[in-house]
Amino acid sequence: MKTLKELEEIRQKTLDRVNQRKDRTTTRIVVGMATCGIAAGARPVLLAVMEEVEKLGLTDVTVAQTGCIGLCKMEPIVEVFKPGEEKVTYVKMDADKARRIVAEHIRDGKVVDEYTMHVVQGKILNDYKAEKE
Amino acid sequence: MREISLHIMDIIENSITANATFIEVKIKENILDNLLIMKIKDNGKGIDSETLKNIKDPFVTSRTTRKVGLGLSLFEATCLRCNGYLDIKSELGVGTEVTAVMEYNNIDRPPLGKMEETIISALLNPGVDLVYEHYYNEKSFLLDTREVKKILGTEEINTPDILIWIKDYIKENLKEISGGAF
Ligand code: FES
Numbered sequence: 001m002k003t004l005k006e007l008e009e010i011r012q013k014t015l016d017r018v019n020q021r022k023d024r025t026t027t028r029i030v031v032g033m034a035t036c037g038i039a040a041g042a043r044p045v046l047l048a049v050m051e052e053v054e055k056l057g058l059t060d061v062t063v064a065q066t067g068c069i070g071l072c073k074m075e076p077i078v079e080v081f082k083p084g085e086e087k088v089t090y091v092k093m094d095a096d097k098a099r100r101i102v103a104e105h106i107r108d109g110k111v112v113d114e115y116t117m118h119v120v121q122g123k124i125l126n127d128y129k130a131e132k133e
Numbered sequence: 134m135r136e137i138s139l140h141i142m143d144i145i146e147n148s149i150t151a152n153a154t155f156i157e158v159k160i161k162e163n164i165l166d167n168l169l170i171m172k173i174k175d176n177g178k179g180i181d182s183e184t185l186k187n188i189k190d191p192f193v194t195s196r197t198t199r200k201v202g203l204g205l206s207l208f209e210a211t212c213l214r215c216n217g218y219l220d221i222k223s224e225l226g227v228g229t230e231v232t233a234v235m236e237y238n239n240i241d242r243p244p245l246g247k248m249e250e251t252i253i254s255a256l257l258n259p260g261v262d263l264v265y266e267h268y269y270n271e272k273s274f275l276l277d278t279r280e281v282k283k284i285l286g287t288e289e290i291n292t293p294d295i296l297i298w299i300k301d302y303i304k305e306n307l308k309e310i311s312g313g314a315f
Contacts, residue, residue: 001309002302007284010294033254035143035204039134043142043250046257047300050293063293065257067150 025083026060027106029053032077034068040075041094048095049078052102061106074117080105089117134207136246137171137235143204144173144231145255151177151229154260160248161268162311167237169217169245174230180223188221208233215239249303252276253296259289265303272310276303 031037031046046065053061069077074091078098081087088111090101097115104110134140141158148156153175161170180188189206208231209219215235223229235242252265256278265276281299282288290296 002298002305004280004284004302007281007295007298010298011285013294033142033146035146035207038139038143038146038204043139043247043254046254047250050253050296054293054297063257063291065254067146 026062027083028062028064028079028081029102029106030064030066030079030081032067032069032071032075032079033065034072034075036072037069037075037077042076044095045076045078045093045098048098049102052099053106056103056107058102058107082106090115091117134211135243137169137211137243138246138248138251140204140208140211140233141171141173141248142251142254144208145251147204148173148175148177148229149255149258149261151175151179153177153228155262155264156255157264157266158252159266159268160245162237162245162270163268164237164270169215169235169237169242171233172230174228176228179225179227179229180221181225185221185223189219205231211235211241211243215242248307249300252303253300256296256299257291259291267307267310269307269311269314274303274306274310276306 029049031042031049033042033046046063050063053063069075069079071077071091076093078090078093078101079087080090080101088105090097090112093101093115097112101112101115104112134143145156145158155176157172157174159170159172159174161168163170189209205219205221212219212233212235216239217233217235219234220232221229222232248265248267252263255261255263262278262282263276264278267274276299278290281290281295285295290299
Protein backbone atom coordinates (compact mmCIF):
# COMPACT_ATOMS: atom_id res chain seq x y z
CA MET A 1 0.00 0.00 0.00
CA LYS A 2 1.38 3.37 -1.05
CA THR A 3 1.91 6.01 1.59
CA LEU A 4 2.75 9.68 1.22
CA LYS A 5 6.12 8.92 2.82
CA GLU A 6 7.19 7.27 -0.43
CA LEU A 7 6.99 10.65 -2.06
CA GLU A 8 10.15 11.63 -0.25
CA GLU A 9 11.98 9.16 -2.43
CA ILE A 10 11.09 10.99 -5.59
CA ARG A 11 11.75 14.33 -3.94
CA GLN A 12 15.37 14.69 -4.98
CA LYS A 13 14.59 13.73 -8.53
CA THR A 14 11.93 16.41 -8.61
CA LEU A 15 14.17 19.11 -7.21
CA ASP A 16 16.90 18.30 -9.72
CA ARG A 17 14.47 18.56 -12.57
CA VAL A 18 12.97 21.82 -11.38
CA ASN A 19 16.42 23.38 -11.23
CA GLN A 20 17.37 21.99 -14.59
CA ARG A 21 14.27 23.28 -16.24
CA LYS A 22 14.68 26.90 -15.26
CA ASP A 23 16.96 27.78 -18.15
CA ARG A 24 15.42 25.60 -20.82
CA THR A 25 12.68 26.09 -23.31
CA THR A 26 10.08 23.38 -23.02
CA THR A 27 7.54 21.85 -25.32
CA ARG A 28 3.96 22.29 -24.17
CA ILE A 29 1.23 19.75 -24.79
CA VAL A 30 -2.21 21.16 -24.06
CA VAL A 31 -5.45 19.19 -23.89
CA GLY A 32 -8.85 20.93 -24.15
CA MET A 33 -11.08 20.23 -21.17
CA ALA A 34 -14.35 22.06 -21.76
CA THR A 35 -17.60 20.16 -21.13
CA CYS A 36 -17.68 19.01 -24.74
CA GLY A 37 -14.05 17.84 -24.56
CA ILE A 38 -14.67 15.87 -21.38
CA ALA A 39 -17.77 14.28 -22.87
CA ALA A 40 -15.85 13.37 -26.03
CA GLY A 41 -13.11 11.59 -24.09
CA ALA A 42 -10.48 14.21 -23.24
CA ARG A 43 -9.61 12.68 -19.88
CA PRO A 44 -8.22 9.37 -21.21
CA VAL A 45 -6.34 11.42 -23.82
CA LEU A 46 -4.81 13.58 -21.12
CA LEU A 47 -3.87 10.51 -19.08
CA ALA A 48 -2.31 8.82 -22.10
CA VAL A 49 -0.22 11.91 -22.81
CA MET A 50 1.03 12.04 -19.23
CA GLU A 51 1.79 8.32 -19.11
CA GLU A 52 3.64 8.34 -22.41
CA VAL A 53 5.71 11.38 -21.45
CA GLU A 54 6.64 9.58 -18.23
CA LYS A 55 7.28 6.26 -19.96
CA LEU A 56 9.57 7.77 -22.56
CA GLY A 57 11.36 9.77 -19.88
CA LEU A 58 10.80 13.11 -21.61
CA THR A 59 11.78 15.86 -19.20
CA ASP A 60 11.56 19.02 -21.29
CA VAL A 61 7.83 18.65 -21.71
CA THR A 62 5.00 20.38 -19.91
CA VAL A 63 1.56 18.81 -20.00
CA ALA A 64 -1.26 21.25 -19.43
CA GLN A 65 -4.99 21.54 -19.85
CA THR A 66 -7.16 24.36 -21.01
CA GLY A 67 -10.85 25.17 -21.20
CA CYS A 68 -12.75 25.88 -24.36
CA ILE A 69 -10.77 25.78 -27.59
CA GLY A 70 -13.87 26.63 -29.61
CA LEU A 71 -14.10 23.53 -31.78
CA CYS A 72 -16.62 21.29 -30.06
CA LYS A 73 -17.06 18.99 -33.03
CA MET A 74 -13.34 18.30 -33.22
CA GLU A 75 -12.83 17.34 -29.57
CA PRO A 76 -10.81 15.86 -27.97
CA ILE A 77 -8.19 18.34 -29.10
CA VAL A 78 -4.47 18.33 -28.34
CA GLU A 79 -2.27 21.32 -29.11
CA VAL A 80 1.49 21.04 -29.32
CA PHE A 81 3.72 24.08 -28.87
CA LYS A 82 7.35 23.44 -29.64
CA PRO A 83 9.77 26.28 -29.09
CA GLY A 84 10.46 28.08 -32.35
CA GLU A 85 7.85 26.13 -34.28
CA GLU A 86 4.28 26.78 -35.24
CA LYS A 87 1.50 25.38 -33.10
CA VAL A 88 0.15 22.03 -34.25
CA THR A 89 -3.48 21.20 -33.48
CA TYR A 90 -4.53 17.56 -33.35
CA VAL A 91 -8.23 16.77 -33.45
CA LYS A 92 -10.54 13.86 -32.64
CA MET A 93 -7.96 12.34 -30.39
CA ASP A 94 -8.09 9.11 -28.45
CA ALA A 95 -5.59 7.54 -26.07
CA ASP A 96 -3.74 5.56 -28.76
CA LYS A 97 -3.43 8.52 -31.11
CA ALA A 98 -2.22 10.65 -28.22
CA ARG A 99 0.54 8.16 -27.41
CA ARG A 100 1.65 8.21 -31.03
CA ILE A 101 1.88 11.98 -30.96
CA VAL A 102 4.07 11.95 -27.88
CA ALA A 103 6.43 9.39 -29.41
CA GLU A 104 6.53 10.62 -33.00
CA HIS A 105 6.05 14.36 -32.70
CA ILE A 106 7.38 15.25 -29.26
CA ARG A 107 10.25 12.78 -29.09
CA ASP A 108 11.14 12.22 -32.76
CA GLY A 109 10.11 15.62 -34.08
CA LYS A 110 7.81 14.31 -36.81
CA VAL A 111 4.33 15.83 -36.95
CA VAL A 112 1.65 13.14 -37.27
CA ASP A 113 -0.08 14.72 -40.25
CA GLU A 114 -3.03 12.38 -40.41
CA TYR A 115 -4.35 13.63 -37.05
CA THR A 116 -3.84 17.33 -37.55
CA MET A 117 -6.69 19.71 -38.08
CA HIS A 118 -6.07 20.13 -41.76
CA VAL A 119 -7.44 16.78 -42.79
CA VAL A 120 -10.46 15.40 -41.00
CA GLN A 121 -12.45 12.68 -42.69
CA GLY A 122 -11.04 13.70 -46.02
CA LYS A 123 -12.04 17.35 -45.69
CA ILE A 124 -9.42 20.06 -45.78
CA LEU A 125 -9.99 22.53 -43.00
CA ASN A 126 -8.75 26.04 -42.66
CA ASP A 127 -6.69 26.53 -39.55
CA TYR A 128 -7.19 30.27 -39.45
CA LYS A 129 -10.94 30.20 -39.96
CA ALA A 130 -11.45 27.56 -37.31
CA GLU A 131 -9.56 29.65 -34.82
CA LYS A 132 -11.79 32.63 -35.43
CA GLU A 133 -15.01 30.74 -34.87
CA MET B 134 -21.31 11.51 -19.37
CA ARG B 135 -20.60 7.86 -18.84
CA GLU B 136 -19.08 8.30 -15.40
CA ILE B 137 -19.99 10.53 -12.48
CA SER B 138 -16.30 11.36 -12.08
CA LEU B 139 -16.48 13.06 -15.49
CA HIS B 140 -19.29 15.30 -14.24
CA ILE B 141 -17.15 16.09 -11.21
CA MET B 142 -14.26 16.90 -13.48
CA ASP B 143 -16.48 19.28 -15.41
CA ILE B 144 -17.49 21.05 -12.18
CA ILE B 145 -13.83 21.32 -11.16
CA GLU B 146 -13.05 22.81 -14.57
CA ASN B 147 -15.68 25.47 -13.86
CA SER B 148 -13.91 26.24 -10.59
CA ILE B 149 -10.58 26.59 -12.36
CA THR B 150 -12.14 28.84 -14.99
CA ALA B 151 -13.48 30.94 -12.10
CA ASN B 152 -9.87 31.39 -10.92
CA ALA B 153 -10.20 29.18 -7.87
CA THR B 154 -6.96 28.50 -6.01
CA PHE B 155 -8.47 26.12 -3.48
CA ILE B 156 -10.93 23.34 -4.25
CA GLU B 157 -12.52 20.83 -1.89
CA VAL B 158 -13.99 17.65 -3.31
CA LYS B 159 -15.98 15.46 -0.99
CA ILE B 160 -17.54 12.16 -2.00
CA LYS B 161 -19.71 10.15 0.37
CA GLU B 162 -20.75 6.66 -0.54
CA ASN B 163 -23.32 5.99 2.18
CA ILE B 164 -24.42 2.59 1.09
CA LEU B 165 -26.26 1.94 4.33
CA ASP B 166 -28.48 4.99 3.70
CA ASN B 167 -28.55 4.31 -0.04
CA LEU B 168 -27.06 7.72 -0.78
CA LEU B 169 -24.25 9.04 -2.94
CA ILE B 170 -23.38 12.60 -1.95
CA MET B 171 -20.88 14.80 -3.76
CA LYS B 172 -19.70 18.28 -2.87
CA ILE B 173 -17.35 20.48 -4.83
CA LYS B 174 -16.48 23.74 -3.16
CA ASP B 175 -14.15 26.44 -4.46
CA ASN B 176 -12.85 29.90 -3.61
CA GLY B 177 -13.31 31.16 -7.16
CA LYS B 178 -14.87 34.44 -8.18
CA GLY B 179 -18.44 33.22 -7.61
CA ILE B 180 -21.62 33.65 -9.61
CA ASP B 181 -23.99 36.60 -9.25
CA SER B 182 -27.51 35.84 -8.05
CA GLU B 183 -29.13 36.74 -11.37
CA THR B 184 -27.01 34.22 -13.29
CA LEU B 185 -27.34 31.67 -10.53
CA LYS B 186 -31.14 31.63 -10.88
CA ASN B 187 -30.99 30.22 -14.38
CA ILE B 188 -27.66 28.51 -14.41
CA LYS B 189 -28.97 24.97 -14.57
CA ASP B 190 -31.23 25.73 -17.50
CA PRO B 191 -29.30 25.08 -20.71
CA PHE B 192 -31.61 27.31 -22.75
CA VAL B 193 -32.09 30.31 -20.55
CA THR B 194 -28.54 31.05 -19.46
CA SER B 195 -26.82 33.82 -21.33
CA ARG B 196 -24.45 33.08 -24.15
CA THR B 197 -21.29 33.85 -22.21
CA THR B 198 -22.13 31.56 -19.34
CA ARG B 199 -23.75 28.80 -21.33
CA LYS B 200 -20.69 26.61 -21.18
CA VAL B 201 -20.83 26.60 -17.40
CA GLY B 202 -24.58 25.99 -17.39
CA LEU B 203 -24.45 23.18 -19.89
CA GLY B 204 -22.32 20.87 -17.76
CA LEU B 205 -24.36 21.66 -14.67
CA SER B 206 -27.66 20.91 -16.40
CA LEU B 207 -26.30 17.57 -17.57
CA PHE B 208 -25.18 16.73 -14.05
CA GLU B 209 -28.53 17.82 -12.62
CA ALA B 210 -30.38 15.65 -15.12
CA THR B 211 -28.39 12.65 -13.94
CA CYS B 212 -29.15 13.47 -10.29
CA LEU B 213 -32.86 13.87 -10.95
CA ARG B 214 -32.99 10.63 -12.88
CA CYS B 215 -31.55 8.93 -9.79
CA ASN B 216 -34.13 10.45 -7.41
CA GLY B 217 -31.67 13.05 -6.18
CA TYR B 218 -30.97 16.73 -6.71
CA LEU B 219 -28.28 19.24 -7.55
CA ASP B 220 -27.84 22.40 -5.55
CA ILE B 221 -25.56 25.38 -6.18
CA LYS B 222 -24.66 28.03 -3.67
CA SER B 223 -22.47 30.88 -4.71
CA GLU B 224 -21.37 34.25 -3.50
CA LEU B 225 -19.46 36.81 -5.52
CA GLY B 226 -15.90 37.10 -4.33
CA VAL B 227 -16.26 34.13 -1.97
CA GLY B 228 -16.76 31.04 -4.07
CA THR B 229 -19.15 28.38 -5.24
CA GLU B 230 -20.38 25.14 -3.74
CA VAL B 231 -22.06 22.44 -5.77
CA THR B 232 -23.85 19.60 -4.00
CA ALA B 233 -25.10 16.60 -5.93
CA VAL B 234 -27.09 13.77 -4.41
CA MET B 235 -28.24 10.48 -5.92
CA GLU B 236 -29.79 7.26 -4.77
CA TYR B 237 -26.88 4.92 -4.43
CA ASN B 238 -28.50 1.80 -5.83
CA ASN B 239 -30.63 3.54 -8.45
CA ILE B 240 -30.59 1.58 -11.68
CA ASP B 241 -29.96 4.76 -13.70
CA ARG B 242 -26.96 5.82 -11.66
CA PRO B 243 -23.75 5.84 -13.71
CA PRO B 244 -20.69 4.36 -12.05
CA LEU B 245 -18.55 6.79 -10.09
CA GLY B 246 -15.68 5.91 -12.40
CA LYS B 247 -12.06 6.92 -12.23
CA MET B 248 -11.96 9.57 -9.53
CA GLU B 249 -8.17 9.36 -9.45
CA GLU B 250 -7.97 10.53 -13.06
CA THR B 251 -10.31 13.42 -12.37
CA ILE B 252 -8.24 14.54 -9.40
CA ILE B 253 -4.88 14.44 -11.18
CA SER B 254 -6.31 16.20 -14.22
CA ALA B 255 -7.25 19.07 -11.91
CA LEU B 256 -3.78 19.06 -10.36
CA LEU B 257 -2.20 19.83 -13.72
CA ASN B 258 -3.14 23.41 -12.97
CA PRO B 259 -0.16 24.85 -11.13
CA GLY B 260 -1.93 27.43 -9.00
CA VAL B 261 -4.51 25.10 -7.49
CA ASP B 262 -4.59 23.36 -4.13
CA LEU B 263 -7.07 20.61 -3.60
CA VAL B 264 -8.43 18.60 -0.72
CA TYR B 265 -10.09 15.36 -1.72
CA GLU B 266 -12.08 13.44 0.85
CA HIS B 267 -13.73 10.16 0.00
CA TYR B 268 -15.98 8.21 2.37
CA TYR B 269 -17.15 4.67 1.90
CA ASN B 270 -19.65 4.12 4.71
CA GLU B 271 -17.59 4.94 7.80
CA LYS B 272 -14.17 4.50 6.21
CA SER B 273 -12.44 7.41 4.60
CA PHE B 274 -9.45 8.62 2.63
CA LEU B 275 -8.05 12.12 2.42
CA LEU B 276 -5.58 13.77 0.07
CA ASP B 277 -4.37 17.30 0.67
CA THR B 278 -2.07 18.70 -2.01
CA ARG B 279 -0.62 21.21 0.46
CA GLU B 280 0.75 18.24 2.36
CA VAL B 281 2.14 16.68 -0.83
CA LYS B 282 3.86 19.96 -1.70
CA LYS B 283 5.37 20.16 1.75
CA ILE B 284 6.81 16.65 1.51
CA LEU B 285 8.19 17.25 -1.97
CA GLY B 286 9.57 20.64 -1.04
CA THR B 287 8.17 22.24 -4.17
CA GLU B 288 5.02 23.92 -5.40
CA GLU B 289 5.53 22.21 -8.73
CA ILE B 290 3.63 18.96 -8.46
CA ASN B 291 2.04 19.24 -11.89
CA THR B 292 4.51 16.92 -13.62
CA PRO B 293 3.62 13.51 -15.07
CA ASP B 294 5.83 11.48 -12.71
CA ILE B 295 4.32 12.97 -9.54
CA LEU B 296 0.77 13.01 -10.86
CA ILE B 297 0.91 9.39 -11.97
CA TRP B 298 2.22 8.47 -8.53
CA ILE B 299 -0.68 10.37 -6.93
CA LYS B 300 -3.13 8.64 -9.27
CA ASP B 301 -1.97 5.19 -8.14
CA TYR B 302 -1.92 6.36 -4.53
CA ILE B 303 -5.57 7.47 -4.74
CA LYS B 304 -6.60 4.30 -6.54
CA GLU B 305 -5.02 2.01 -3.96
CA ASN B 306 -6.56 3.91 -1.09
CA LEU B 307 -10.04 3.90 -2.63
CA LYS B 308 -9.74 0.19 -3.12
CA GLU B 309 -8.70 -0.15 0.50
CA ILE B 310 -11.58 1.84 2.02
CA SER B 311 -14.18 0.21 -0.19
CA GLY B 312 -12.91 -3.30 0.48
CA GLY B 313 -12.08 -3.75 -3.20
CA ALA B 314 -15.38 -2.46 -4.57
CA PHE B 315 -13.64 0.36 -6.39
S1 FES C 1 -17.54 24.42 -25.69
FE1 FES C 1 -16.73 22.93 -27.05
S2 FES C 1 -14.77 23.60 -27.53
FE2 FES C 1 -15.60 25.15 -26.30
